[in-house]
Amino acid sequence: MKPPAAPSDNPVITGLAVVTPVGLDTETFWKSVLAGTSGITPLDRFDTTGYPARLAGQIRGFDAAEHLPGRLLPQTDVSTRYALTAADRALTDAGVTAGTLPDYDMGVVTANALGGFEFTHREFRKLWSQGPEFVSVYESFAWFYAVNTGQISIRHAMRGPSAALVAEQAGGLDALGQARRTVRRGTRLVLAGGVDSALDPWGWASQLAGGRVSTVPDPARAYLPFDRAAAGYVPGEGGALLVVEDARSARDRGAPRIHAELAGHAATFDPPPGSDRPGGLRRAIELALADAETPPDGIDVVFADAAGLPALDRAEADALAAVFGPRGVPVTAPKTLTGRMYAGGGPADVAAAVLALRDQVVPATAGTRDVPADYRLDLVLDHPRELPVRTALVLARGRWGFNSALVVRAPRP
Amino acid sequence: MAAFTLDDLRRILVSCAGENDGADLHGDILDTPFRDLGYDSLALMETAARVEREYGIDVSDDDIAEVETPRGLLGIVNDALGADAA
Numbered sequence: 001m002k003p004p005a006a007p008s009d010n011p012v013i014t015g016l017a018v019v020t021p022v023g024l025d026t027e028t029f030w031k032s033v034l035a036g037t038s039g040i041t042p043l044d045r046f047d048t049t050g051y052p053a054r055l056a057g058q059i060r061g062f063d064a065a066e067h068l069p070g071r072l073l074p075q076t077d078v079s080t081r082y083a084l085t086a087a088d089r090a091l092t093d094a095g096v097t098a099g100t101l102p103d104y105d106m107g108v109v110t111a112n113a114l115g116g117f118e119f120t121h122r123e124f125r126k127l128w129s130q131g132p133e134f135v136s137v138y139e140s141f142a143w144f145y146a147v148n149t150g151q152i153s154i155r156h157a158m159r160g161p162s163a164a165l166v167a168e169q170a171g172g173l174d175a176l177g178q179a180r181r182t183v184r185r186g187t188r189l190v191l192a193g194g195v196d197s198a199l200d201p202w203g204w205a206s207q208l209a210g211g212r213v214s215t216v217p218d219p220a221r222a223y224l225p226f227d228r229a230a231a232g233y234v235p236g237e238g239g240a241l242l243v244v245e246d247a248r249s250a251r252d253r254g255a256p257r258i259h260a261e262l263a264g265h266a267a268t269f270d271p272p273p274g275s276d277r278p279g280g281l282r283r284a285i286e287l288a289l290a291d292a293e294t295p296p297d298g299i300d301v302v303f304a305d306a307a308g309l310p311a312l313d314r315a316e317a318d319a320l321a322a323v324f325g326p327r328g329v330p331v332t333a334p335k336t337l338t339g340r341m342y343a344g345g346g347p348a349d350v351a352a353a354v355l356a357l358r359d360q361v362v363p364a365t366a367g368t369r370d371v372p373a374d375y376r377l378d379l380v381l382d383h384p385r386e387l388p389v390r391t392a393l394v395l396a397r398g399r400w401g402f403n404s405a406l407v408v409r410a411p412r413p
Numbered sequence: 414m415a416a417f418t419l420d421d422l423r424r425i426l427v428s429c430a431g432e433n434d435g436a437d438l439h440g441d442i443l444d445t446p447f448r449d450l451g452y453d454s455l456a457l458m459e460t461a462a463r464v465e466r467e468y469g470i471d472v473s474d475d476d477i478a479e480v481e482t483p484r485g486l487l488g489i490v491n492d493a494l495g496a497d498a499a
Binding site: 069070071072073074075133134136137138140 | 427429430431432433434451452455456458459462465466
């Protein structure tokens, strides 16, 4: 067994896989993000007539039977099917197959905000209309926030330190932060990230009940973070999983590529409503930069949380101006193309950030046009911006006070 | 009443718990442990629940927890049906 990495030796990202409304593989996703191709359309999984919000970022053309063994189909919610598929692909991208590393040197950390809504909705319908003896035994875990970690761990015999995190829409970044910690404590490899989906009638009702979903009917105008017309967000489904690995271990086993260093992470919690104390986002940013041993001017781009509600947008803009200075850093929000994927949103942004490091280009924020000057934001609009990108900061916030910030850096040559 | 046969079991297993590529359920599997066929205890609970509904019988969870092979499960179901073993 290898000794734990020295603290200054950052874990690296050796594999990534996205499953999103704008691409089921990394290159399609990245092309769509750079081209500004939106995955937001009218929600068509059920009849949404009468619902106040009817737009969603939906994954199309995903046939679970193509990707997963038959035994897993009766026991998995759609979100777990996405997670298992992304896990396979992330491990393949990292060149990890059975036997590459010992079982106990590989962990799994996933975040989940919504659970297995669609599966549970179906089983509840059986419960009420047919009786308890008709409810699938698999409901016992298919609904559960930890199910993605568990199913991935079983499928790939990854028995090392593992976890499931729930921090609403901040959880996916926290999972990557936990992966970084786990690797620094001596586990060689951790598969981490998040995936969510809840586009069945019950899941949809629960999302609408949160009160932040946009009711604007025009897909091009519904989710406009940092715009004067911001009026909520459009829910999406999907996310990303990444392979986080001890740098020396990755070199030793001949990992096919190092996508990036996972250079820093921090999570904070907001004070209770009504408190005089400031929100926790600025502190999360500062702590993540400190963890990455990076001064503010070492950050080349920020992938914003981009809540799409004026008060939250202003709070994020203020935090960025406070840390980086007015218009001090390019900021973008490609999640305007996918909708907010809950625990999947942060990891998908990390995937985009890693690709921005690779290609030296920052994708644009779709839709947003009219940014209040007092936000003091250098928001990348209209077209991707080519610039030297060596270090990126990714932010995510979750309802009820979660803040998470993560720094990725281009791999050392 | 008609006996519960291996073909009945195959159909219900696949419908309830799925079938892995490469798992051959069609051969002589009467004495092949469920574990080797890719079915765990939950798969058997789900299968037993379906059999109970379709055949109008009760089988005990304890019996299902201990059954290891298709022959064993056919025996439990057929005892409950009061039919001759398949």
